Amino acid sequence: MLSSLSPSIAKVLEEAGGQWGVYVEDLQTGEQLAFNQDERFYAASVIKVPIMTAVFSEVYAGKFALDTKIALRSEDQVGGAGILQHMTPGSEWTVQDLVTLMIIQSDNTATNILIDLVGRDAIRAAMQATEMTNSRFYNKLMIVPAQVEGYNEVTAADLGNHLRYLATGKVISYDSCERMIAILKQQQHRDRIPHHFPYPGGDVIGSLPRWEFANKTGSVTKITHDMGILYIGSRAVTICVLNKGLEQRPAVQAIAKIGKLVFDLYDDNEK
Secondary structure, three states: OHHHHHHHHHHHHHHHOOEEEEEEEEOOOOOEEEEOOOOOEEOHHHHHHHHHHHHHHHHHOOOOOOOOEEEOOHHHOOOOOOOHHHOOOOOEEEHHHHHHHHHHOOOHHHHHHHHHHHOHHHHHHHHHHOOOOOOEOOOOOOOOOOOOOOOOEEOHHHHHHHHHHHHOOOOOOHHHHHHHHHHHOOOOOOOOOOOOOOOOOOOOOOOOOOEEEEEEEEEEOOEEEEEEEEEEOOEEEEEEEEEEOOOHHHHHHHHHHHHHHHHHHHHHHHO
16 A cells, blocks of 8 residues: 555655655554665754653653653753743753653753753663664754764664554553653644644544644754654554755655655545
C-alpha cells in the first residue's frame, strides 16, 4: 500500500530541492517507504523526543518523580522557542511541566534543564534502547561550546525506530509510552506534516476524532523537520521527514504535501 506513494513523494522531493530523509512505516503491517533514511541531519528540536524518553526512563527507575519540582535559574534561560526564557528565576516547575513545555512548545530552556537533570549518558542510553544506531547526542540547545565534541544528529529511520518503540509500548513501560504519546498529541506546532489534513472533529459533540497526530517539529536555519505518529481509523503510521538546504517556507510546503499524500492514502482505505 505504501509503495504506491513512492513516485508521488519522489516528485515532491525533486521539485522542492535540498536534501531529504524520509521514513514512513505502517505499524500494523510493517511496510516501509524510505528515501535516504540513513543520512544524518542536524537534529534541531526533534532530539527532544529521545530526551523525553530518557526523562521517563529515569522516572521509572525512581531517580525522581514527574511531580518533582525544579527551580528555574537565570543561567538556564536561553533564547529560541518557549516561555521559560521569559519567566521569573526562582519559580518552580514540575518535571511533567518541563517535559510538556519541551515537547508542545519546543521550549529550549525546559530542554536544557532536563538535560542537566538526566545527563547525557541517560539520553544516549534511551537512543540506544530504541535502535537509534546512526544518531548522536552531544550538546544542550542554543548553547554550543567553544570546543565542540560533536553535533546532535539524527536519521529519518532512527526517528521512525524510536516512534515505533513508543507506539508499541516496547521501551520503559506501557504506561510510560502511553503518557509520552499523550504529550506528543498536544503538540502546538502543526504547520508541517498535518498542515493540509481536514478538521479532525465530528459533527456530534463527544465523537471520536477523525485523526490524531503525535508529533515533534524541529527548525534552525535551512533545517526543517517533522516526525510523528498518525492515528487514523484503526491504523497507525509513523512519518519522519527531515530536510536541509532549503529556506523554511518551501521546506514546510513540501513536508505538508508529503503528509497529505500519506493521510489521503489511509483515509481512503478506511472509508
